[in-house]
Amino acid sequence: MRPTFIKTLVELAQKDERIFLLTGDLGYAALEPFREKFPKRFINMGVAEQNMAGFAAGLAMSGKLPVVYSIATFVTLKTLEQVRNDICYQNLNVKIVGVGSGLTYSQYGATHHSQEDIGLMRLLPNMKVICPGDPVEVEAATRAMMADPQPCYLRIGSRGEPVLHEPPIDFQIGKGITLRPGKDIALVATGNMLENTMKAAELLRGSGLSPQVVSMHTVKPLDANLLKELFINFQQVFTIEEHSQIGGFGSAVAELAAELHDGRASLHRIALPDQFQKLGAWLARLRQENGLSPEGIAETVRKIYNQTS
């Protein structure tokens, strides 16, 4: 996802001189193409994220279009108040890009596990939250985000994520994309859980279920219309995310569902439990441990389906 993001940003920056890229001293073997092409619009701010976020607000006040880049934890947690007061409160055109979504940096340990960022960013007025599910969505999301005049948080993974869409896709901020039609249940994934959700859907199809798969790449604003349809047309709606079950995508859908009166589906949130990871492990193992492997997702879905159908 990261190489696609940079490639797209370089393309956009070629035509748009307002675009600046700021990094908190990260981006080795990733950001160099931007630095080489636009040395005057690339600033390594040092390991000083609060200054980076406030500085970006200052740039935006002068009509620049800054992109603030770091690992998702650092760029949302260390900077939270700058993002709130300086960027969102003033509704400035600053883009926050967090890499290493969820458990991506598995073996780095819990300091690098981004499991609160969606919740924090979606709490902020004026902020949009986009979590693309594959490189195709990353490119489309980057273009859409840079064309939007408001603050936005883009949550991406690292490198090597598989392409799940057949491009071109119809990507609009706030509009979910249905990848597989189904009849019984709806699996609604955000961000880097799209891959395992697609795989889980295959497993479920193998056992006779007909799951619909939706990529809900935008967590804020939520696609309320599509979700309403899902709650009306399916028995169960599952949200799948690599983020704490508190405050994230599933919570956002639960808030919507709580006020829906014509839906019949029950909602089930598949997410990280409310705890820090105890294991040092690679990503596949960590996901397995947290019920986010394809088999884990399929098993949870099957169990709930059998209980309630």
Add this chain to the structure above:
Amino acid sequence: MNIDYRQLEQHAQNIRRNVIKMAVRAKSAHLGGVLSIVEILTVLYFQILKIDPQAAHDPDRDRLIFSKGHAGLALYAALVERGFAAEEILETFYKDDTMLTAHPTKDCMPGVETTTGSLGHGLPLGTGLAWAAKHDNQPFRTFVLMSDGECDGGSTWESILFAGHHQMDNLIAVVDYNKIQGFGRTAEVLNLEPFVKKWESFNWAVQEVDGHDLAKLQEVLSQVPFQTGKPSVVIAHTIKGKGTSLEDTLDSHYKIPPEYATDLH
């Protein structure tokens, strides 16, 4: 240039009268740190900043980032005195449906450049503005008026380090060094000394000044940048609650001076 200091003194007095009126009427806090910057704001708004109240958004205007947002009423009164808005707006301070809260919000009245209120935000913002000016060869300068208390915070020092490293000589910090912060004297809470040396060692050019002396403020502030290739900082020695019975007390951060307590109700 001949400067009419009697006129300047009159402006300072008007600002002082207005902020006391506002604080007394609103029973608002922070008057101490408002009264410590009256002369600084007077000199900045009437002598130093290249601004035009009729063109509050002129892209070439000098920017003042009011980082010590808790002293917002000083900013409001100074902007009114400089002609950015009619005096009536000050009467809305702290009332229902006002635009003028204790801490200022971007464009809450003409001339308010940015939202502040949480300390440690102004210098990073100002550094970004100054960077954009350099990048575009724009002539404007960015001034950041800071409190001494916010020099406790890491974000402030992050931008001090950054601006020094990048030789941002179009950035000017003015520190209201009244030496009393939210819950004690700076010397006791977190000693900033040797303050001048700290800034110098971060590659800033430093000048100290009596922050209540209009002529000296004028002399120092008109010399920025003090050194080509370095950001400038003016450490203004001031007195919290200046001119009231609560001068140089922590109480001045929270209380209305008793001599005004019965006025204007």
